[in-house]
Amino acid sequence: MSTSTTTEYQASTPTGKIANFMDTRAGLSPMVKEFGRKIFPDHWSFMFGEVALYTFVILLMSGTFLTLFFDPSMAHTTYEGSYKPLYGVEMSVAYASALDISFDIRGGLFMRQVHHWAALLFVAAMSVHMLRVFFTGAFRRPRELNWVVGCTLLILGLAAGFTGYSLPDEMLSGNGLRIIDGVVKAIPLIGTYISFFLFGGEFPGDDIIGRLYILHVLVVPALILLMIVIHLFMVVVHKHTQYPGPGRTENNVVGYPVGPVYAAKAGGFFFIVFGVVALLGGFFTINAIWNYGPYDPSPVQAGTQPDWYIGFVDGALRLMPGTLGDFSFKWDIPFPWGTNTLALGVLLPALVPAGILFAVMFGWPWIERWITKDNREHHILDRPRNAPTRTGVGVAGIIWYCVMWAAASSDLIATHFSVSLNDVTYWLRALFVFGPFIGFIITKRVCLALQRKDREIVLHGREAGVIEMTPEGEFRERHERLDDYRLYKLVSFENKKPIPAQPGRDGKIKASEKQRAKFNRWFYEERVAPVTREELAEAKTHDHSDVPSAVEGQDGQSSIGH
Amino acid sequence: MSEQSHGGPDHTGAVEHAGVEESGKYAIDNPGLPPHRPRLADEDPKAAKRAERQAAFLFGLSIVGTLLFFVGYFVVGQIGPDTTFATIRLQNMLLGLGTAFAMLGIGVGIVHWAKTLMPDHETTELRHEVRTEADRQVAVGMIEDIIDETQVKRRPLLRNTLIGAGVLAVLPAIAIFRDLDDTDNRSEFAAENFGPERLRHTMWATDVRLVRDPTGTPIKASDVTIGSAFHVIPEGLNELDPHEMLNQKAKAVVLLMRLNPEDMQVSPEREDWNVDGIVAYSKVCTHVGCPVALYEQHTHHLLCPCHQSTFDLTQECKVIFGPAGHALPQLPIRVNEEGFLVARSDFHEPVGPAYWERG
Numbered sequence: 001m002s003t004s005t006t007t008e009y010q011a012s013t014p015t016g017k018i019a020n021f022m023d024t025r026a027g028l029s030p031m032v033k034e035f036g037r038k039i040f041p042d043h044w045s046f047m048f049g050e051v052a053l054y055t056f057v058i059l060l061m062s063g064t065f066l067t068l069f070f071d072p073s074m075a076h077t078t079y080e081g082s083y084k085p086l087y088g089v090e091m092s093v094a095y096a097s098a099l100d101i102s103f104d105i106r107g108g109l110f111m112r113q114v115h116h117w118a119a120l121l122f123v124a125a126m127s128v129h130m131l132r133v134f135f136t137g138a139f140r141r142p143r144e145l146n147w148v149v150g151c152t153l154l155i156l157g158l159a160a161g162f163t164g165y166s167l168p169d170e171m172l173s174g175n176g177l178r179i180i181d182g183v184v185k186a187i188p189l190i191g192t193y194i195s196f197f198l199f200g201g202e203f204p205g206d207d208i209i210g211r212l213y214i215l216h217v218l219v220v221p222a223l224i225l226l227m228i229v230i231h232l233f234m235v236v237v238h239k240h241t242q243y244p245g246p247g248r249t250e251n252n253v254v255g256y257p258v259g260p261v262y263a264a265k266a267g268g269f270f271f272i273v274f275g276v277v278a279l280l281g282g283f284f285t286i287n288a289i290w291n292y293g294p295y296d297p298s299p300v301q302a303g304t305q306p307d308w309y310i311g312f313v314d315g316a317l318r319l320m321p322g323t324l325g326d327f328s329f330k331w332d333i334p335f336p337w338g339t340n341t342l343a344l345g346v347l348l349p350a351l352v353p354a355g356i357l358f359a360v361m362f363g364w365p366w367i368e369r370w371i372t373k374d375n376r377e378h379h380i381l382d383r384p385r386n387a388p389t390r391t392g393v394g395v396a397g398i399i400w401y402c403v404m405w406a407a408a409s410s411d412l413i414a415t416h417f418s419v420s421l422n423d424v425t426y427w428l429r430a431l432f433v434f435g436p437f438i439g440f441i442i443t444k445r446v447c448l449a450l451q452r453k454d455r456e457i458v459l460h461g462r463e464a465g466v467i468e469m470t471p472e473g474e475f476r477e478r479h480e481r482l483d484d485y486r487l488y489k490l491v492s493f494e495n496k497k498p499i500p501a502q503p504g505r506d507g508k509i510k511a512s513e514k515q516r517a518k519f520n521r522w523f524y525e526e527r528v529a530p531v532t533r534e535e536l537a538e539a540k541t542h543d544h545s546d547v548p549s550a551v552e553g554q555d556g557q558s559s560i561g562h
Numbered sequence: 563m564s565e566q567s568h569g570g571p572d573h574t575g576a577v578e579h580a581g582v583e584e585s586g587k588y589a590i591d592n593p594g595l596p597p598h599r600p601r602l603a604d605e606d607p608k609a610a611k612r613a614e615r616q617a618a619f620l621f622g623l624s625i626v627g628t629l630l631f632f633v634g635y636f637v638v639g640q641i642g643p644d645t646t647f648a649t650i651r652l653q654n655m656l657l658g659l660g661t662a663f664a665m666l667g668i669g670v671g672i673v674h675w676a677k678t679l680m681p682d683h684e685t686t687e688l689r690h691e692v693r694t695e696a697d698r699q700v701a702v703g704m705i706e707d708i709i710d711e712t713q714v715k716r717r718p719l720l721r722n723t724l725i726g727a728g729v730l731a732v733l734p735a736i737a738i739f740r741d742l743d744d745t746d747n748r749s750e751f752a753a754e755n756f757g758p759e760r761l762r763h764t765m766w767a768t769d770v771r772l773v774r775d776p777t778g779t780p781i782k783a784s785d786v787t788i789g790s791a792f793h794v795i796p797e798g799l800n801e802l803d804p805h806e807m808l809n810q811k812a813k814a815v816v817l818l819m820r821l822n823p824e825d826m827q828v829s830p831e832r833e834d835w836n837v838d839g840i841v842a843y844s845k846v847c848t849h850v851g852c853p854v855a856l857y858e859q860h861t862h863h864l865l866c867p868c869h870q871s872t873f874d875l876t877q878e879c880k881v882i883f884g885p886a887g888h889a890l891p892q893l894p895i896r897v898n899e900e901g902f903l904v905a906r907s908d909f910h911e912p913v914g915p916a917y918w919e920r921g
């Protein structure tokens with residue numbers, strides 16, 4: 001075949017021409033074919049991940065604007081900008097430039113506030129997103145690695161927030177750094193040196209802002225971006241999970257095609273998130289750095305708060321008693337070469353709670369898999385009530401976190417409710433220990449009760465809100481049967497029974513296996529089984545005498561909601 | 563559930579799936595997707611037109627928002643030394659409101675468009691397995707071949723020297739960070755300036771006068787009445803170069819108070835550290851270093867605002883509540899010939915948070 005006779009495809013429409021141009025150069029057709037109509041399930045609880053993504057984009061944009069004006073230098077200067085109360089005050093160039101952004105650059109204050117609000121929302125959205133994934137069991141095979149990527153993102157988000165918070169170099173950020181310095185120094189053996197290396201000598205030195213700056217605007221965002229790319233790539237590879245419901249199976253995805261509906265909704269949502277952040281930035285002052293003054297190790301400030309996501313560590317520091325009677329958690333350990341000090345009063349609260357939270361978080365997919373022996377792929381989500389033990393564990397974790405978080409405001413709680421600060425601390429210490437257990441027990445009960453209610457609805461229909469008189473003259477509320485579509489959602493979950501300890505190859509039961517079986521019993525012993533075929537058939541025979549009009553399968557019936 | 567029971571073009575059965583549909587598994591079989599219910603705009607061209615107008619109105623609102631932004635930026639105008647705080651607030655609000663309208667208009671408009679006019683049929687797509695068994699075999703085979711071709715297994719000498727070289731090659735990447743703390747390179751007293759020893763010393767020394775923070779005025783013993791508290795720095799601090807100043811201040815800040823001598827327990831070795839009940843304590847919290855400076859006169863307690871460590875002045879600043887692990891260090895003081903308060907010496911222990919080498 002001679003090339004001269006080959007007639008190449010000629011596009012006739014403008015769209016066709018552009019598409020053809022791109023396609024013959026970058027080979028886009030297969031991509032469009034793959035993604036153009038890809039199906040995404042839709043549910044309100046799937047939006048938190050989107051919020052996190054969009055606030056990150058907003059952070060990149062507003063942050064880049066800030067870098068054009070911000071000068072991360074700790075060199076000494078005299079402020080001569082427009083904010084009169086600080087005129088002539090000695091401060092660092094970093095602080096002066098943050099003030100200039102606020103008062104001498106039009107829109108600078110707005111951008112600072114947008115940046116800070118977006119940062120708060122970013123971490124919040126990631127946290128809620130993560131809870132959604134946890135409570136619905138979306139972390140199970142094949143998505144364990146993506147869960148780990150997600151946990152890493154959360155930690156990177158905290159790092160981004162902390163490094164950013166320190167940049168303006170005013171009173172609050174300096175004080176935050178001083179606390180970090182104290183915590184770092186508590187690390188045995190290397191802590192003191194880490195502190196010197198961090199600050200370029202003794203605290204505060206003149207290096208730290210520049211060092212945090214490069215972490216904040218380059219290293220951490222780049223890592224976050226990398227992780228987000230991996231995260232989204234894996235979402236595409238796995239396809240999104242979906243809630244149980246009619247038409248949904250482990251083998252399919254039910255939802256809307258990317259083009260046009262899903263893309264339009266998601267794209268539109270970006271603008272909505274941006275709009276909300278703009279409102280916050282326009283109307284609500286955040287981090288009013290001009291009120292704090294330059295960093296000075298001497299003045300006092302009570303009632304100041306770190307950004308919310310750092311609060312739990314600060315709260316843990318507050319909850320720890322430094323001494324018990326005459327016993328001090330500062331241990332002086334005599335060694336042959338001299339005495340060394342182990343500052344357990346700082347080390348324990350700074351590392352242990354956060355360490356446990358993150359270790360359990362990262363490891364949970366494997367912990368649960370070990371306990372349940374469930375290594376199957378899951379694409380249908382659990383309704384949280386149908387996994388009562390997991391849901392209980394999650395709530396216990398939330399409560400533990402929230403107690404520490406509340407402790408970071410113990411002084412505000414005390415002044416607000418006019419109670420003694422010491423009492424607030426004692427109560428919070430008690431809650432720190434017992435709260436998670438109470439939370440676990442209550443949550444598990446609530447889940448089981450909800451499951452029972454589901455059974456009730458499946459077997460006897462739902463109350464229609466209509467009182468009727470039976471032929472015998474008795475009044476009762478009319479019950480309506482659910483149609484199959486709604487029924488299916490309530491019955492389609494597995495009845496997981498405890499798996500007793502299994503002997504290994506040698507026929508013996510290992511100690512670890514016994515332990516596993518114990519956990520497994522704890523996981524599944526108390527459970528509410530889904531309604532079975534027989535039970536349903538049995539209930540239906542009752543109907544004819546009981547429920548005046550079975551409206552099964554009929555459309556236009558009141559919805560049962562999520 | 564047998565391993566192969568649900569093999570098919572998309573599912574080889576190599577990976578076990580949870581709850582794959584088997585008739586009879588649940589109380590009722592999967593009824594399939596519910597029938598699609600048409601929306602108003604699907605059937606009524608008037609409703610569709612209305613939805614179109616609503617979305618267009620929202621886009622119009624976005625245009626108004628952008629204009630509002632420009633009003634905020636250009637009409638409220640340049641800010642500078644004469645701008646009042648109220649103007650800055652107004653400008654910030656207009657920028658926020660303008661951007662919010664601009665963004666929400668587009669966002670809500672598009673979502674409205676998608677919800678009312680774009681097709682809302684739920685559709686189904688099959689999942690594919692993350693890997694197929696055939697692919698796995700090919701991939702594993704390839705990797706084995708690759709390793710084989712390198713001969714690394716047959717030639718341990720190559721492997722071991724490479725591992726050794728690799729491990730060693732990483733060390734410079736760690737060592738090169740040594741000068742993150744370069745204080746010793748910059749000063750004549752190299753040895754003293756590296757390592758934890760420097761945390762033991764502050765600017766306080768024999769006969770250094772106690773002066774007020776920040777004014778630098780010296781303090782006479784007679785100025786310090788019972789119940790008063792002074793924020794104190796060592797004389798000469800303010801004259802230091804600004805950076806050295808902050809570093810020194812971070813260690814040297816002191817709180818000066820006068821108690822009734824009868825209220826105080828004084829240990830034998832500290833008998834001459836106070837002047838008729840005037841005592842000086844480090845203001846750096848021994849927990850993690852915030853300034854401890856809330857002085858409650860009636861109870862003689864010092865409270866740290868950061869995590870509420872409470873120190874009892876009458877017991878040589880022992881910790882009586884909160885997370886701090888040891889007492890605030892005391893600065894020994896006396897009165898000089900002119901009647902000013904001066905330090906007898908530096909602190910006898912390091913100030914601030916505990917650290918490994920503190921001892």
Ligand code: HEM
Nearest residue numbers: 060063064066067070098116119160161164165217221287
């Ligand atoms: C990735 C998530 C990020 C988070 C959580 C975050 C958080 C923060 C926070 C809380 C502040 C303090 C703002 C204030 O009230 O003054 C800040 C400041 C700053 N951020 Fe970010 N940021 C992020 C990404 C970025 C990026 C990507 C850039 C630049 C490319 C950037 C540039 C800056 C600059 C220059 C400042 C100092 C300006 C000032 O304080 O006025 N940030 N950041």
Ligand code: FES
Nearest residue numbers: 847849850866869
């Ligand atoms: S720094 Fe003083 S209590 Fe924590």
